[in-house]
Amino acid sequence: MLGTDQLTHRDFERLRALQTRGCLSLDQTRSGWRLKADATVGILVLDRIRLAVEPKFAIPGEQLMRWLAYALGAPAPLPATARRWATGPDGYADLVAAALLEQCEQLAREGLRRDYVRRQSLEPVLRGRLDVAAQVSRRYGQLDQLHVRTFDRETDIEDNRVLGTALRVARTLATQPDLVRELHAITGAFPQALTPDAALRTLDRTRYTRLNTRYRTAHTWARLLLRGGGVTDLLTDEGMTADGLLLAMPALWEAVVRRLATEAAIRHGGHTVPTNGTTGITVRGDLGSTSAFRPDVLLSLPGHDSPRRTLLPVDAKYKRYDRYGVAAGDVHQLLTYSAGYTPSTDPRAVIVHPCPGGHSHRVLQVSAPQGSLGSIHVLGIDTHAAPQQAAAWIRSVVPRVDW
Structure with missing residues (x-):
């Protein structure tokens, strides 16, 4: 207050x-x-x-x-x-x-780094190059002081x-x-x-x-x-x-998760995919401008049993999901990602959240009367650990999240 x-x-x-x-x-x-x-x-x-x-x-x-x-x-x-x-x-x-x-x-x-800096000054002796125009127009031919242009290495x-x-x-x-x-x-x-x-x-x-x-x-x-x-x-x-x-x-947590997921994907032969343009999930026909759903990170991973690559959406959430259940809005958001990017036979998505005190991993199964809607892997990253340790843990979890 x-x-x-x-x-x-x-x-x-x-x-x-x-x-x-x-x-x-x-x-x-x-x-x-x-x-x-x-x-x-x-x-x-x-x-x-x-x-x-x-x-x-x-x-x-x-x-x-x-x-x-x-x-x-x-x-x-x-x-x-x-x-x-x-x-x-x-x-x-x-x-x-x-x-x-x-x-x-x-x-x-x-x-400190030095570089050449051009200066114009009035000197008692000739240094650098004489500025003839300034000398004639300002000193009227007098030579007791000279208008010069210098080009010296300075820290400025x-x-x-x-x-x-x-x-x-x-x-x-x-x-x-x-x-x-x-x-x-x-x-x-x-x-x-x-x-x-x-x-x-x-x-x-x-x-x-x-x-x-x-x-x-x-x-x-x-x-x-x-x-x-x-x-x-x-x-x-x-x-x-x-x-x-x-x-x-x-914003800081999104940047951390983006780098963690990228390094984990590279280790397993994958890479990140842009989520703008043709790869974005767009909503058209509503009032106003076109809206879009874009995960923080979209990974392209090699399949285990086929040469076809699979996509895995990853979203960063700066929330204490180690203490509280995942919010309904986040569940809806991740289900949209899984439906838009992953195979319909087994839709999946990942939430990465901070978890002071230790790493955690749990899986949410979302079901309906007609069958399974998908699964959401909830990964907690220990913020008390070094980033390199967190990256190693993410790399070990990715094979279990992939299919």
């Missing part, structure tokens, strides 16, 4: 923008405002207060960074003994800030500027005094872009070669911090004006 005097008009507009994008809900009551964040976690900096949104079920800070790095395809950060990833009352903002700090410190130790390039801007933003979000002090110390080693928006535009057009490939991981964490509250790329949403760092846990 938030009091009416805790939110400014600008805060109200920010929260309404987040509500429009499904990140949270804001309802007015007699005593103030009721804020509900659903599955979005992190920290949100408003004009008068700082909101910490805790997760539905806690994941230790070190584990969250491992799963986040696994979903993004980025190297895992240093272990907890070298860098404290403890989850505190202020959410997960410090975690990404510390990951960015670690990468920037490593880049500074190795030496786009790859470094985006990191300098991200470090500056991270200082405003971090809460641990030691982390803030270390961020302040390293920020001076990096040039800064004019604005965070300019840095984001630079990141969007960045292409990695052998010259700057070592910057990829640092840019990954910088992008999360600069985008701030929402869900584009993986965890952010364009057009968001709220300051802070909000992680959309369902």
Whole structure:
């Protein structure tokens, strides 16, 4: 609950923008405002207060960074003994800030990348190339000072500027005094872009070669911090004006499941299939535009007794299905997937959900008076285990799910 005097008009507009994008809900009551964040976690900096949104079920800070790095395809950060990833009352903002700090410190130790930068300056001696037009029009032929154009190797390039801007933003979000002090110390080693928006535009057009490939991981964490509250790329949403760092846990879980299922399929001779275009399940003839059903992952697996390949739909659910039964809406959704993609003789589908404390596997059998409608395999992934252990468990389960 938030009091009416805790939110400014600008805060109200920010929260309404987040509500429009499904990140949270804001309802007015007699005593103030009721804020509900659903599955979005992190920290949100408003004009008068700082909101910490805790997760539905806690994941230790070190584990969250491992799963986040696994979903993004980025190297895992240093272990907890070298860098404290403890989850505190202020959410997960410090975690990404510390990951960015670690990468920037490593880049500074190795030496920041330099590239040729064109400059125009007024010098007492000739350096580079003389700007004849400027010399004649501004100095009227005098030679005590020379207008020159130089082309020198400097660190003031786009790859470094985006990191300098991200470090500056991270200082405003971090809460641990030691982390803030270390961020302040390293920020001076990096040039800064004019604005965070300019840095984001630079990141969007960045292409990695052998010259700057070592910057990829640092840019990954910088992008999360600069985008701030929402869900584009993986965890952010364009057009968001709220300051802070909000992680959309369902989007993170979908990315994790997508990589787990893909690696499991490759191990058994399979691959993923796009679910858009001709492979999507579409609904036509209703009022409004055409709608579609698309599973998070669609696997193509080799058949055991025939050369014909079979499809297996997999859907990620960020829900505690280790404690509660599968919701009727999810059962209907998975039955639609199984009817659209799997053989009519044995329709199947898979739900993958987080399961802190251990892996789990159960099978739901859906029957009707006319016979079986299909089966739904419910797989629980231990979020306290390393991603590589979870991937190995998924690979061992896929043969039992396949037919």
